[in-house]
Amino acid sequence: MELTFWDMFFRLLAALILGAFIGWERGTRGKVAGLRTMMLVSLGAAAFTVTGIGAMQALVEAEQTLGDAAPMLRLDTSRVIAGIVGGIGFIGAGTIIQARGKVHGVTTASCIWVAAAVGVACGLSQYSVAIIVSLLSILALQFDVLTDDRPEAGEG
Numbered sequence: 001m002e003l004t005f006w007d008m009f010f011r012l013l014a015a016l017i018l019g020a021f022i023g024w025e026r027g028t029r030g031k032v033a034g035l036r037t038m039m040l041v042s043l044g045a046a047a048f049t050v051t052g053i054g055a056m057q058a059l060v061e062a063e064q065t066l067g068d069a070a071p072m073l074r075l076d077t078s079r080v081i082a083g084i085v086g087g088i089g090f091i092g093a094g095t096i097i098q099a100r101g102k103v104h105g106v107t108t109a110s111c112i113w114v115a116a117a118v119g120v121a122c123g124l125s126q127y128s129v130a131i132i133v134s135l136l137s138i139l140a141l142q143f144d145v146l147t148d149d150r151p152e153a154g155e156g
Contacts, residue, residue: 049123
């Protein structure tokens with residue numbers, strides 16, 4: 001199945017909207033990586049995923065045209081996703097700060113990671129997974145509010 005313009009648009013829009021839900025929660029707590037950051041992380045992950053799918057489809061078409069020369073052309077969408085995970089890991093690591101023996105930013109780094117996962121799910125048209133992960137992440141972020149059990153080391 002070839003990706004149409006509207007299919008790509010809907011996948012990217014879904015990633016943007018679901019990323020906004022995660023980012024809204026972070027923004028209401030005054031975190032630096034809030035609404036815009038999570039929207040862009042999710043959108044970017046979806047864009048890389050959709051692009052990977054499109055490239056794979058182009059290679060399949062080339063394989064049909066090129067015949068025996070085609071085995072030299074390889075692309076696997078899972079490699080694109082692995083690259084997203086690695087890149088997001090670096091971004092997340094940059095949000096973690098250690099100062100005076102306290103660590104801050106771990107929850108924000110985790111949110112960036114989850115926003116990327118939501119974007120990948122949208123890019124793969126796995127909307128159920130994307131919606132469930134978004135809802136569960138927002139629920140998980142409420143636990144410190146519900147229990148008022150925040151560590152002194154800082155959170156965020």
